[in-house]
Amino acid sequence: MMKNYKMILAYDGGRYNGWQKQGNTDNTIQEKLEGIVSALAGCPIEVFGSGRTDAGTHAYGQVANFHMEWDGSEERLMDAINEKLPEDIGVLSLEEVPPRFHSRLSAKAKTYEYTIWNSKRPPVFERKYVFWCEKPLNVEKMQEAAKLFLGEHDFKSFCANKRMKKSTVRKIYEIHFHCTEDKITISYYGNGFLYQMIRILTGTLIEVGEGKRQPDEIPAIFAALDREKAGFTAPAKGLALKEVFYGERQEEYDTNY
Template identity: 45%
Template sequence: MKNIRLTIEYDGTRYLGWQRLGDSDKTIQGKIENILTQMARTKVEIIGSGRTDAGTHARGQVANFKTDSTVSLPEMIDFLNRYLPQDIVVQKIEEVPERFHARYNAVGKKYSYYIWNDKVPSAFERNYSYHYAQDLDIELMNQACLKLIGTHDYIGFSALKKTKKSTTRTIEEISIKKEGKRLHFTFVGNGFLHKMVRILVGTLLEIGAGELSLETIDEVFESKIRSEAGVTVPAQGLFLDEVYYKEDQRELSVA
């Protein structure tokens, strides 16, 4: 039995997210499993590093599956990219040790979020960034980024309800880069809660627009109340850039 690791990029615009849904064929996982099942001529199930929501994109999603198929790796990647929709592409395929697990072995992730910050929206950016027309104090937002970095309980910055699992995460980097009319937010950490990146971006935007104060961050960490943080920005600006594994010799400095 071989354990196969895939590195996948996809445009999530027309999909209901990563996770397979029983009554729909509009998921990334479902599309890939269908093609692998055809190739292997037996049912194949893949394990992703984590879910991405409807409309979210990926440059470096990682998944693995086990198979007895005798199809070679070059033949596998050719088959997948021939029959998958054009908005889902397998960038890399490799055989990994039997114990490798795309979700449980992940030690960190990197996300990008894009804001189109101009009075006039962009026809070309509409599926890949969030149009936010208000003027922003980038210096103040950078101060807010520094307050958000570190090891904290981020439940107030997530869409999670009560959970028995730990909601403490370590964030190594939150940065903002101005690229013309576009703002590029980067997030690197050992894990992210449900909708956490989108809520952090919403909070940073409201601080930059003067709608929330810098002290809001400390208050949300203290209260753990979601409604005190910023809005949840739309999914189309979010990209999963990379998933980190110890096997890849990339460990977070704060993990």
């Protein structure tokens, strides 16, 4: 009997060309998973992800689903997949879900984190997972600017796909900053994100923190609907998909926002 399985995955995206399978390479997360699941099923299986993470982007909680016939337990299937995966990709949980569940189409909201190493000291042990910014950043100014990203806006100026034909309107519910001695981690919680949107938002915030921009410039960037008006695209290695939401938390925001 064909069953629908939902997986939560973690991966270090440093050596992969992103999530999405591509015609010119098999070095993607999706390709690795499909190869393993198809071998277990004895037929081609398509694995659907909650979204496309860029080349070099990491994930703590990517969600994927696939349909296959499997007579064993969920735990045995998870173990069988993990046994074949490389050490930088792992299935954290696996469960059977209703047939209509789709990891991308059913998703209500997502949280991403971007981590900046803000110190003159090099991030020797964390260099693969942070963006090193040596110049001291004014976090208060960054937070002031970040508040202007909240709510529903047309984020076309913060989208790297200049030929985007679909709507570029998205809603951001929360942006939080967590600061330690050397690190600034920015958490973005919203109902969806455009191609490289978080990396461009972060690049813009970094320019505010460096004094290259002022928070009150943000409304004009939105109004321009022009990618060239926003900040630089922060490197992929500092970005991680933290969690994907399918239930009540996002619905509560939609009702009360």
